[in-house]
Amino acid sequence: MAKIIGGIGTSHAPSIAHAYDKNLGQDEAWKPLFDGYGPVKDWLKEAAPDLIVMIYNDHMNRFFFDAYPTLALGVGEVHEIADEGWGKRNFPALKGDAEFSWHLARSLVADEFDPTICQEITIDHGILSILPLLCDTPWPAPIVPIAVNVIQHPVPTARRCYKLGQAIRHAVELYDRDLRVAIVGTGGMSHQLHGKRFGFMNEEWDNEFLDALETNPEKLTVLSHDDYMERGGAESVEMIMWLTMRGALTDKVNRIHRHYYAPYLTGFGLIALGCTDITDPST
C-alpha cells in the first residue's frame, strides 16, 4: 500500500526561475530565498519519495481559454518543459508515472472530481521555477502534475481544493504498490501583478496563513476568494493550492522547516510538513 510521507508548500514565480538561470543564488538579494530551500532539499533527499504529486497552476502555457480546465491531471510517462514566451529552460523533461496517474484518475473520478485527463501536458514555472531548488537533476522521482485553475474565475473554492487533497490521500492509500509519496502545493503568497495595487504584499497575512496551514487548516477553507484577494492581492488566490497539499496530510503534522522572504513582488513562502503516521526512520 502506498502512503503519503509529507508535503511541501512553496511559492512559485518566474523571477525565481530567472534568478536561478542567471546564477543569482548567492546574490545578496536572492541568497535568503535560495538558502531557505536548503533544509527542505536535504529533507527531500533523505526522505527519498518514490513519487511526487505536484499541485500547481498553468499560466496559459499549456492551456488557453478556448478550453481551460478547472482541474487537469497529467497521466503521461513524460511531461515536457513549456516555452512561456522566452524560450524553454534548459532542464530535462519530467518523468511521469502513467500507472499511478491512471489509478489516481480512477479514484478521483469515483470520488466525484472531474479532472481533464492529459496524456500530453507541458510544464511551466508553476512547477519548474521551484523544482531545481527542491532537488537536483536528474530529477529524483517521477512527478504527477495536477493543474488547478486559479486564473480565470470562477476558480474552485478553498474548501474544494482541500477536499482534493483528501481525495488524493485516499487514492494513494488505495494503491497496491508500496510507494512513498510526497505532495507539493505551489503558488505565490501575497502578490498582485496589475493595476495601482501592483506589488502589494502582506507579510502579516502570509505568516498567519502559514500558521493556520500547519495547525488549523480548516480555518483557511472557509475563506472566500475575495477574502484571499483582499488580504493578499488578486493573484495570491493561488494560495488555495497549498490547501490541497495540506488536505493530503495527517491532521497533525511535524514541521520540518518554514521560511518566508518577501523582497520584491511576491511573498516567497516555504513550509515542509511530515505526516505523523509515518514511522519510517528515513523521514
Add this chain to the structure above:
Amino acid sequence: MAKIIGGIGTSHAPSIAHAYDKNLGQDEAWKPLFDGYGPVKDWLKEAAPDLIVMIYNDHMNRFFFDAYPTLALGVGEVHEIADEGWGKRNFPALKGDAEFSWHLARSLVADEFDPTICQEITIDHGILSILPLLCDTPWPAPIVPIAVNVIQHPVPTARRCYKLGQAIRHAVELYDRDLRVAIVGTGGMSHQLHGKRFGFMNEEWDNEFLDALETNPEKLTVLSHDDYMERGGAESVEMIMWLTMRGALTDKVNRIHRHYYAPYLTGFGLIALGCTDITDPST
C-alpha cells in the same frame, strides 16, 4: 428567476444524421424513428423555451486524449459545427448564451463541479444528429452544451451525472432573468460497436431504463458502469447522460411522450418529461 420547464432524453447516432441528410425520413426503415419525434417537436415548439441546456458527449471531434475533459461547458456566443471525418453537415452554427453559461460555470464550480470552460467548442452528432428532429432551423433558442466523458474510462458515475442535473437546476433557479429553460440529455441506448458483441441491443433493458427514468431515477444512479455495459453493451454507458437531464427536473414529472425503436445497431429511445411545478399553460 429562471425555471426548468421540462426535459428530453434521446438517443443520438451518426446513422440518424445520415438518414436525415439522405432524406430517408419517409423510408420504411426510418419512418418509425422520425415520426416518433413528432410529438416532442410539437411540444418543444409549443413550450418555446428561451434556452436549451444540452448534455451530450463529444466523440473525439472537439477533444482528443491529449486533454480529454470529464466535463466541458461551452460558454461561447456561438458553437460551430464539427467535421467528424466526412465533412461538416449543412446546418447553421448553434447560438449560445454566454451570460447564462458563465453564470452556470460560477454556480457549478461553487457546487464542487470541475468543468473545463470552453470559449470555443465545436458540436458533433452528440447534439446535431437529433437537433433537426427536435426543431427546425433557424434554431429556435440558444443552446448551452455540456459535454460529459463517457468514452475514456474512468467516466463519471451514474450518481455524479444525476447530481450534475440537480446542480444545473440549482443554477437555473439562481439566475436572475425570467428564462424558461429546457434540458436535453442525449446518448444511445443499448449498443455495442466493437468486437463479436457488435450490434448487441437489449430492448427489455432499454424499456426498463425508460420506466425507471420517469418514476424512480434513483434506482438507476446506483448502477455501476459495468452494470450498464453488461445490460446494454459497452457503448451504451452514455445512457448515464439521461440521468443528468432527469436530475434537473422535479421529483414527479408529467410524461409528454415516449418512443422506442431498435432497427439496426442502437436502441433509439426518446422521452419528454414536463416539470410538475410548471403551471404555465403553454407547457
Add this chain to the structure above:
Amino acid sequence: MSRYLVESGGNRNLPDTFVFTGERSRKGYRLNKFAMSLTNPDNRDAFRANEGAYMDRHHLSEAEKAMVTARDWDALIRYGGNVYIMVKVAGTLGVTLLQMGAQMRGQSLEEFMATRPGAAARPRKE
C-alpha cells in the same frame, strides 16, 4: 472492494468487449491521434493519396500501419484504437460502420444485416 474498482469500468470481463480504459487509451494513443487528424479534409485527401506516407508522418509503427492497411478493424480495436476514432479512418476509406461491424463479427454484410430487426423493413437496393 473499493468503490472506484466498482465504478471505473471494465472490471467484470464482459465477453467480447474491450472497454476503452486508460490502459487502452495509452497504448492506442499514437494510432488514435493519427486517426483523429482525419477530421481535417486536407488530411483526408493526403491520407487517401498516399496512406503509407501519411501514416509515416504520424510515426505509426509497422504493426500499426499493417493493421490499417489490412483494414483489420477488430485488430485495431483490440490494440487500443477507439471505435469512434477508427470510424474516421473507415469513413475516409469508404468503409461503413456496418461493414466494420460485420467484419468484427466474422460475417458478411448480408449475414450481419439479416440478424437486424429492422433489416426486413429496409429497402435493400443501395
Add this chain to the structure above:
Amino acid sequence: MSRYLVESGGNRNLPDTFVFTGERSRKGYRLNKFAMSLTNPDNRDAFRANEGAYMDRHHLSEAEKAMVTARDWDALIRYGGNVYIMVKVAGTLGVTLLQMGAQMRGQSLEEFMATRPGAAARPRKE
C-alpha cells in the same frame, strides 16, 4: 446571498483590482489569444519583425492594436488582457514585469523599486 456569489470572486470591488472574471476573459479573448501565440518562437520573431502585420493576422481591432503599440499595460489589463499572458507580449518586446508594474502604478522603475523591501539589498548595476 447565494454561496456562488460569495465564492465566484470579484464581487467585493477590491480597490485598483481587476479580477480576471469570465466577463473579462470573454472580452479579452481575441487579445489574449494573440498574446498566447507568442509561446512559439517563430511567432515571436514574426511579431517583432512586423507588429502590425502580425496583429492583423490575429484580427485584433484598431483599439486593441493601439494599446499594444503604445505598450499601455494598464489599458490592456483593464480591457481584458490577462497579466500572465500580457507578460508574453512584454517579454517579446524586451519589457520586464517590473517595468510593466511601475508603469501601471504611474511610477518610474526607480521610484517603484525604492518601495520594495528587497530593493536596498539588490545590486543596482543591471
